Amino acid sequence: MKITDKVVKNIAELTQLRFTEDELAEIGASMTETLELVEQMQQVDTAGVEPMSNPLDATQPLRPDVVTEGDNRAIYQRIAPETQDGLYLVPKVIE
Amino acid sequence: MEWETVIGLEIHVQLRTQSKIFSGSSIAFGAAPNIQASAVDLGLPGVLPVVNQAVYPKAIAFGLGIGADISLVSAFDRKNYFYPDLPKGYQITQMDKPIVLGGSVEIPLDDGSVKTIQITRAHLEEDAGKSLHEEFIDSTGIDLNRAGTPLLEIVSEPDMRSAKEVVSYARYIHQLVTYLGVSDGNMAEGSLRCDANVSLRPVGSSELGTRTETKNVNSFRFLERAINFEVVRQKEVLESGGRVEQETRLYDPDRDETRPMRSKETAMDYRYFPEPDLLPIVIDEAFIAEVKKNMPELPREKAERFQSDYELSNVDAKVLASEPMLADYFETVAATCSDPKLAANWVRVELLGRLNKDSIETSDIPVSSEQFGLLLLRINDQTISGKIAKDVLDALWKTEADSVDDYIDANNLKQVSDSGALEPLIDKIIADNPKQVEQYREGKTKVLGFFVGQVMKETSGKANPKQVNELVRKKLS
Numbered sequence: 001m002k003i004t005d006k007v008v009k010n011i012a013e014l015t016q017l018r019f020t021e022d023e024l025a026e027i028g029a030s031m032t033e034t035l036e037l038v039e040q041m042q043q044v045d046t047a048g049v050e051p052m053s054n055p056l057d058a059t060q061p062l063r064p065d066v067v068t069e070g071d072n073r074a075i076y077q078r079i080a081p082e083t084q085d086g087l088y089l090v091p092k093v094i095e
Numbered sequence: 096m097e098w099e100t101v102i103g104l105e106i107h108v109q110l111r112t113q114s115k116i117f118s119g120s121s122i123a124f125g126a127a128p129n130i131q132a133s134a135v136d137l138g139l140p141g142v143l144p145v146v147n148q149a150v151y152p153k154a155i156a157f158g159l160g161i162g163a164d165i166s167l168v169s170a171f172d173r174k175n176y177f178y179p180d181l182p183k184g185y186q187i188t189q190m191d192k193p194i195v196l197g198g199s200v201e202i203p204l205d206d207g208s209v210k211t212i213q214i215t216r217a218h219l220e221e222d223a224g225k226s227l228h229e230e231f232i233d234s235t236g237i238d239l240n241r242a243g244t245p246l247l248e249i250v251s252e253p254d255m256r257s258a259k260e261v262v263s264y265a266r267y268i269h270q271l272v273t274y275l276g277v278s279d280g281n282m283a284e285g286s287l288r289c290d291a292n293v294s295l296r297p298v299g300s301s302e303l304g305t306r307t308e309t310k311n312v313n314s315f316r317f318l319e320r321a322i323n324f325e326v327v328r329q330k331e332v333l334e335s336g337g338r339v340e341q342e343t344r345l346y347d348p349d350r351d352e353t354r355p356m357r358s359k360e361t362a363m364d365y366r367y368f369p370e371p372d373l374l375p376i377v378i379d380e381a382f383i384a385e386v387k388k389n390m391p392e393l394p395r396e397k398a399e400r401f402q403s404d405y406e407l408s409n410v411d412a413k414v415l416a417s418e419p420m421l422a423d424y425f426e427t428v429a430a431t432c433s434d435p436k437l438a439a440n441w442v443r444v445e446l447l448g449r450l451n452k453d454s455i456e457t458s459d460i461p462v463s464s465e466q467f468g469l470l471l472l473r474i475n476d477q478t479i480s481g482k483i484a485k486d487v488l489d490a491l492w493k494t495e496a497d498s499v500d501d502y503i504d505a506n507n508l509k510q511v512s513d514s515g516a517l518e519p520l521i522d523k524i525i526a527d528n529p530k531q532v533e534q535y536r537e538g539k540t541k542v543l544g545f546f547v548g549q550v551m552k553e554t555s556g557k558a559n560p561k562q563v564n565e566l567v568r569k570k571l572s
Contacts (some may be wrong), residue, residue: 014364016177017491021277030145031542053170053192053375060424068119071130076137086128086226087236090179 001041003031096334097298098544100326101306102291103253106268107246108278109222112155116221116245117144124284132224132239137344138407139218140181145373146171150245151375151378154219155386156192160393163198168377170372171219172443176363178226179237188248190367192375193218199353201395202263205451206444212240212264213252220246224250228239247277253303257323262315265289267417270457275485287311293325295333302374304329305339309353312346321346325353372393397422405435414443419449420457424464432466434475441471445485449492469499482556483508512559514566517550521566524549535571543567 005024008031012019019027073086081087115122118135124350135142158165172190195217201209213538224239249268255261269287273280280286309325309361312318324346330340344353392400397416401407415425421442429438446467450457470487479487487502496502503509511517524546525532535542546567551559 009564011294014366016554031368053369054371054373056374058374059377060146062148062151062376063119065114065144066119067114067121068395069114069121069131069133072133076132076134077129082232082234084231084234084236086130087230088129088179089236090233092228092231092233092235093179093226 001035003028098295101253101294104251106249107288110245110273111279112149115243116147118353122244128238136243152386153468156193156275157277161198164196169194169373171373172367173370174365180226188220189218202267203417209413212254215250217249222246258319262319270418277390295329305330305341307344329460407439411439418457428468432471466499479510510559511557
């Protein structure tokens, strides 16, 4: 499957990434290669093999339902570009 | 053209836990902005989620409550999208292997019948934070206290056909999750939020029309209004020859309308994939059995018991068992008056009728179940007639009285069953109406009703009708 410029543009928009026109062709070619690899892998007969959710042969340890985190807002907000009244400020996202 | 409305509902229920689903932050409501947002909730680099063990028993309890299959292996996935109140750039949810699959509930409808609504699935996921758009001119304020709050998303099949059915279903789920301790059910604090998928199709068609999704409705009243608005809007679009756009809409209660929410230029593609930071969760049958052991009696189990123990009809039993609070109320009434069938009849007709008419929730019934039961006991022991009992109930309902017996005494409502008091009155009525007496004796036995009516009128309805009937018949023969 060949990844066209149009497909790359669409994925770029979904992932909020910006590319130049020159980069589009390069990225498209690279993605096409990756998909070709997947196509190759798909030729393996996997009948009767159950898909796995994770490559590790282990199950998830769980955490007791206890509040362990205190108020560290001041520390976290030191690295935030802009805050006010305890809120993180971002460019307006609604018209 | 006649249209049929088709609605499916997604309900997000906030789970009643102390801490978040993937971090040790508190989920207490009303805290100052961002003081309950840890490094995990903020999506800082290098952090790892760890699943809160309390969320599983709650999701399983819900699954058992609707007769669903519980997945022994469930897993989390990433749902990718960009929004500032989702700092990781993805929401951790369950796509391919949800914890709860299938199941159904039976909801009571206004006409007194019950309807089965199939449930597709219920899965665990984390909530997003909150965006505040109004407070700042060029910025949006982000509060991430809510980010990572554990949610159970309950997805129904498109089985509902009107806004009323949807509200009935949402109420049922609300009661069930509250009763099972899955959620605190606090609607005002957003513990239950609904997304309604609405579409129309020509009556008789089996294909589904294009649907819109109205998101984040957090009250039953708004839910009904939002759907009704959407039905009218789509009907107008279709009847003017247009096409309904598949889109996400938002309900605005101030204007009582829905509006498109997201721009449609790019179709949303969430690019789900397995969450690499979390391993699959494996449980066994013993774990499920333990959850089951600690659960209260379920509506469907209650309905069966009502039928076998109280000999109620199938529909009576299902309606009364559908809401835990209503079921408890009914059982106290039945025990107090020792007549379950009379109790079932009065609770369904008189109580539910009044709740419906006055838009009162089951949690706010103005008459105690003990007094309601006592009222029925007074019918059965012939202290008052059924007709007077309805008047007494009205007085209790308007909280003009709080004791059935005191109210009966104070207003002199006791049924007159003393033949010594009734006989002179009947004699007088017979003497005053010779024409009717003659008719009766000529074989027009229907006139009997006239005499009984006169006695009831003279006694302001307090005479025992059965006894009056017998006395009049005896005196006329």
